[in-house]
Amino acid sequence: SAVISQKPSRDICQRGTSLTIQCQVDSQVTMMFWYRQQPGQSLTLIATANQGSEATYESGFVIDKFPISRPNLTFSTLTVSNMSPEDSSIYLCSVSGYFGYTFGSGTRLTVV
């Protein structure tokens, strides 16, 4: 299965600023997925990123708040913009494979 390198692993940010999270995959993949995991909660899909087209966002998530880039088949970024304490979560990227989905190691974001 694919190996995903995600960074940063954690960050503490000031409210009103932005943070960009990167995911690098060791093989070419058509789609990448970005999830949010709020404290003590399950994973919620933010958006699906397809190379060469705009990301598809789930209900409750908008491009202005969570812009995504997908410049090639092995890389994607998620930006959390104009952060507030409510954005404090774990953010994970993921790709699909034959045996299931593989996840990055997650980015723990704390907004103060």
Added chain:
Amino acid sequence: AQTVTQSQPEMSVQEAETVTLSCTYDTSENNYYLFWYKQPPSRQMILVIRQEAYKQQNATENRFSVNFQKAAKSFSLKISDSQLGDTAMYFCAFMKRGNAGNMLTFGGGTRLMVKP
């Protein structure tokens, strides 16, 4: 839309004992996959086991096995000979079978504590 429900927010088990985590789901699809993922404190999501809905045989991976009841839409995970390293959040997940772009739908999770 699919929904996945895990009715046990927390469970505990003694080391070396057996524990079963419950999962039910709701879907109108006939072809799909079900998964159990483990998330230890490291945050890494680790695939534990996967079941294809068209297979009647229950999946098994070493100490982990499932009881898949398609008609009842139930997909429980049994962990045998529990080990301290099994302490983690466990998520049940559903994926419609098809192209690679199908998303995972997760249950709310069960926090498992293995006690020495």
